Amino acid sequence: MANFDLMRRLALEEGGKILLLVMDGLGGLPREAGGPTELEAAHTPNLDRLAREGSVGLSIPVARGIAPGSGPAHLALFGYDPLVYEIGRGVLEATGIGLEVRPGDVAIRGNFCTVDENGLITDRRAGRISTEEGAKRVALLKDIQIPGVQISIEIAKEYRFAMVLHGEGLHGAIADTDPQQTGVAPLPARALEPAAEKTAALVNQWLEEARKRLKGQEPANMCTLRGFAMEPGLPKYRDVYKLKAACVAVYPMYKGVASLVGMDVIETTAHDTTQDQFNKVAQIWDQYDFVFCHIKYTDSRGEDGDFDAKVKVIEGVDAALPTLLDLKPDVLIVTGDHSTPATYRAHSWHPVPTLLWAPATHMPDRAQAFGERECMVGALGQFPATDLMPLALAHARRLQKFGA
Amino acid sequence: MANFDLMRRLALEEGGKILLLVMDGLGGLPREAGGPTELEAAHTPNLDRLAREGSVGLSIPVARGIAPGSGPAHLALFGYDPLVYEIGRGVLEATGIGLEVRPGDVAIRGNFCTVDENGLITDRRAGRISTEEGAKRVALLKDIQIPGVQISIEIAKEYRFAMVLHGEGLHGAIADTDPQQTGVAPLPARALEPAAEKTAALVNQWLEEARKRLKGQEPANMCTLRGFAMEPGLPKYRDVYKLKAACVAVYPMYKGVASLVGMDVIETTAHDTTQDQFNKVAQIWDQYDFVFCHIKYTDSRGEDGDFDAKVKVIEGVDAALPTLLDLKPDVLIVTGDHSTPATYRAHSWHPVPTLLWAPATHMPDRAQAFGERECMVGALGQFPATDLMPLALAHARRLQKFGA
Numbered sequence: 155m156a157n158f159d160l161m162r163r164l165a166l167e168e169g170g171k172i173l174l175l176v177m178d179g180l181g182g183l184p185r186e187a188g189g190p191t192e193l194e195a196a197h198t199p200n201l202d203r204l205a206r207e208g209s210v211g212l213s214i215p216v217a218r219g220i221a222p223g224s225g226p227a228h229l230a231l232f233g234y235d236p237l238v239y240e241i242g243r244g245v246l247e248a249t250g251i252g253l254e255v256r257p258g259d260v261a262i263r264g265n266f267c268t269v270d271e272n273g274l275i276t277d278r279r280a281g282r283i284s285t286e287e288g289a290k291r292v293a294l295l296k297d298i299q300i301p302g303v304q305i306s307i308e309i310a311k312e313y314r315f316a317m318v319l320h321g322e323g324l325h326g327a328i329a330d331t332d333p334q335q336t337g338v339a340p341l342p343a344r345a346l347e348p349a350a351e352k353t354a355a356l357v358n359q360w361l362e363e364a365r366k367r368l369k370g371q372e373p374a375n376m377c378t379l380r381g382f383a384m385e386p387g388l389p390k391y392r393d394v395y396k397l398k399a400a401c402v403a404v405y406p407m408y409k410g411v412a413s414l415v416g417m418d419v420i421e422t423t424a425h426d427t428t429q430d431q432f433n434k435v436a437q438i439w440d441q442y443d444f445v446f447c448h449i450k451y452t453d454s455r456g457e458d459g460d461f462d463a464k465v466k467v468i469e470g471v472d473a474a475l476p477t478l479l480d481l482k483p484d485v486l487i488v489t490g491d492h493s494t495p496a497t498y499r500a501h502s503w504h505p506v507p508t509l510l511w512a513p514a515t516h517m518p519d520r521a522q523a524f525g526e527r528e529c530m531v532g533a534l535g536q537f538p539a540t541d542l543m544p545l546a547l548a549h550a551r552r553l554q555k556f557g558a
Numbered sequence: 559m560a561n562f563d564l565m566r567r568l569a570l571e572e573g574g575k576i577l578l579l580v581m582d583g584l585g586g587l588p589r590e591a592g593g594p595t596e597l598e599a600a601h602t603p604n605l606d607r608l609a610r611e612g613s614v615g616l617s618i619p620v621a622r623g624i625a626p627g628s629g630p631a632h633l634a635l636f637g638y639d640p641l642v643y644e645i646g647r648g649v650l651e652a653t654g655i656g657l658e659v660r661p662g663d664v665a666i667r668g669n670f671c672t673v674d675e676n677g678l679i680t681d682r683r684a685g686r687i688s689t690e691e692g693a694k695r696v697a698l699l700k701d702i703q704i705p706g707v708q709i710s711i712e713i714a715k716e717y718r719f720a721m722v723l724h725g726e727g728l729h730g731a732i733a734d735t736d737p738q739q740t741g742v743a744p745l746p747a748r749a750l751e752p753a754a755e756k757t758a759a760l761v762n763q764w765l766e767e768a769r770k771r772l773k774g775q776e777p778a779n780m781c782t783l784r785g786f787a788m789e790p791g792l793p794k795y796r797d798v799y800k801l802k803a804a805c806v807a808v809y810p811m812y813k814g815v816a817s818l819v820g821m822d823v824i825e826t827t828a829h830d831t832t833q834d835q836f837n838k839v840a841q842i843w844d845q846y847d848f849v850f851c852h853i854k855y856t857d858s859r860g861e862d863g864d865f866d867a868k869v870k871v872i873e874g875v876d877a878a879l880p881t882l883l884d885l886k887p888d889v890l891i892v893t894g895d896h897s898t899p900a901t902y903r904a905h906s907w908h909p910v911p912t913l914l915w916a917p918a919t920h921m922p923d924r925a926q927a928f929g930e931r932e933c934m935v936g937a938l939g940q941f942p943a944t945d946l947m948p949l950a951l952a953h954a955r956r957l958q959k960f961g962a
Contacts, residue, residue, distance in 0.1 A: 183921060212939070217948065218941060220948065220957065221957065221960065222959065222960050224962070225961050226961040236960070246962050495919075497919075502919065526937075530935060530936070535939065536939035
């Protein structure tokens with residue numbers, strides 16, 4: 155983890171500008187023995203030039219051998235040890251579908267389920283109804299009013315939804331209401347600590363009202379709640395790094411994590427291309443010290459197992475890169491949050507190719523291109539992802555000397 | 559250290575099979591400037607092929623600059639931080655000569671000494687009697703009966719022996735009885751904590767009986783006890799990694815450490831060759847998720863200072879390797895517990911050449927052979943030995959993703 159005490163002590167108010175470009179799931183593996191990885195196969199003249207000029211290395215997201223989810227992987231890139239700062243499931247789900255989660259809020263995951271005439275669960279996933287059917291049920295629940303709390307609720311996918319409670323004195327230490335078996339009734343919300351009793355009572359009022367409204371809506375005629383979690387109260391970029399920071403991402407999940415560390419979230423649409431995203435970075439560049447730009451589709455194509463399509467996404471990023479280079483960032487970091495090799499079709503634990511380009515101070519190495527094997531012999535070596543932020547600040551001349 | 563909380567949380571019951579082949583003291587140094595190390599000099603076509611196909615790197619057993627003993631070096635390979643989990647000297651000595659040490663047992667090292675007619679020590683090592691003479695004295699002590707405790711005792715070497723106490727409510731917090739000087743009597747066993755008083759009293763009964771039986775057995779006519787230690791209660795492979803694990807080693811010390819982490823110890827004889835050991839691995843392969851195979855003689859020849867003989871041991875391992883490759887392990891790791899350069903004639907602190915071959919997911923690097931200098935540019939980089947187990951589990955698809 156970036157040592158936050160040290161960062162607070164050494165970080166300067168003024169300095170260079172930092173651009174963090176994350177290609178989700180960037181790292182890959184060869185498709186055939188002796189062949190290139192996705193990044194090695196991609197034609198990337200701009201990234202290769204940056205790699206020749208600057209420093210490359212391999213970043214370890216959480217720990218060797220650990221394949222991270224997107225939440226912990228991004229926390230690590232932002233300098234937060236994901237083994238220390240965990241974002242609760244409810245908060246991840248809620249931010250992931252675009253619900254705002256503020257300090258003091260409680261976020262919750264919900265499942266629609268089927269109950270019989272006696273209220274006993276017959277299907278914990280309501281026959282895996284479609285997202286459309288799920289959204290209809292959510293609509294029935296939207297205007298439930300419970301005194302003392304404002305409630306936001308949105309469909310996630312199929313039988314899953316998320317909700318956020320906003321109000322005074324809320325607490326997230328509440329046990330799941332999903333009994334994890336059929337033939338029994340959903341459990342009432344039960345406080346795990348005295349401080350959560352008020353919140354549990356509010357939730358039970360809501361559940362009783364939800365039950366009435368879902369009656370007759372088979373197969374989704376009831377719901378269970380789980381993953382109760384509070385906004386995690388992460389130290390903020392402004393306080394820790396003295397950075398005014400913004401996020402340009404398309405997927406709500408990444409906007410959510412960026413928001414939790416105190417970045418401004420720039421408006422985007424789901425249809426924004428890489429070039430659109432880079433244009434948005436350019437538009438806001440003057441107003442921020444630090445911009446995080448997140449490209450999703452490297453990961454998506456890796457999870458599809460589509461090696462060639464992942465190569466194409468990388469090539470598209472390279473082609474649009476001049477828009478970012480024209481901004482003349484003092485520090486440009488290009489990396490991934492984790493690896494998603496197309497041959498593996500999932501997040502993996504392999505260290506992630508990383509490029510640090512900061513013309514005033516970067517240490518050139520012998521890398522001739524941006525790729526896994528070039529990164530093995532780079533100036534950055536293999537390092538914990540949480541070390542990236544201190545490095546970025548240093549190259550931006552935003553850290554004082556430690557000690558006299 | 560492998561984060562055991564994380565391992566317990568993420569490890570899966572099912573997955574691929576892992577083979578850990580340890581050549582003790584594998585790492586070496588060039589005999590002459592510009593020349594190869596032992597591993598580089600050895601003709602190892604099989605290991606070289608695995609290195610070309612898979613990932614190599616250098617493992618740091620305990621910390622940079624620290625030359626480890628065999629106990630801590632193996633704990634590290636097994637994922638246990640040797641600075642956190644120390645195996646007491648008595649337990650190491652006892653397991654090292656094949657005595658079984660179970661939870662709740664107290665293990666002790668003993669020295670024969672010479673006392674004069676007043677019981678004052680005149681030689682703390684009994685004139686360094688031969689192992690044969692030592693064994694004769696141990697035979698006199700074997701059937702000492704102390705109510706409430708079962709005692710096993712065996713000769714170690716020359717004037718040294720080890721013993722294990724087995725019984726209810728034993729405790730190892732007992733000070734050495736060796737006064738560390740001559741001209742004084744051996745000290746009585748003294749409890750360092752109230753919980754050890756009963757054990758100290760039992761030990762003093764035993765010492766009184768030993769004194770009577772050794773009377774007239776000059777120069778070994780008395781003994782002192784030291785290194786009192788309890789079985790260390792290490793987390794077990796089954797609980798932490800969800801692995802059914804076995805050990806194929808010839809020397810009792812390695813069997814002992816493997817047993818302390820919960821591996822089944824496969825029967826071997828002191829005459830087993832490398833090929834014999836590999837055949838035993840093959841025989842039990844179907845019954846285990848993880849097999850640790852330990853080759854001793856790389857270290858022995860290094861300690862002898864015999865460069866050429868160490869090369870030959872490595873070549874013998876390579877020649878027998880097809881027996882292991884025929885098992886088609888999902889993950890094969892070849893490494894050492896530490897370096898024992900023949901030029902240094904002792905355990906050293908140099909990082910240890912390590913090879914990870916896992917065809918479904920290994921990251922090829924530019925290494926063309928298995929040797930120290932090739933490992934310096936490998937995909938694994940330089941890493942703490944304790945990271946090997948998480949990596950092995952990941953490549954065996956035995957770890958879930960961390961977080962969403």
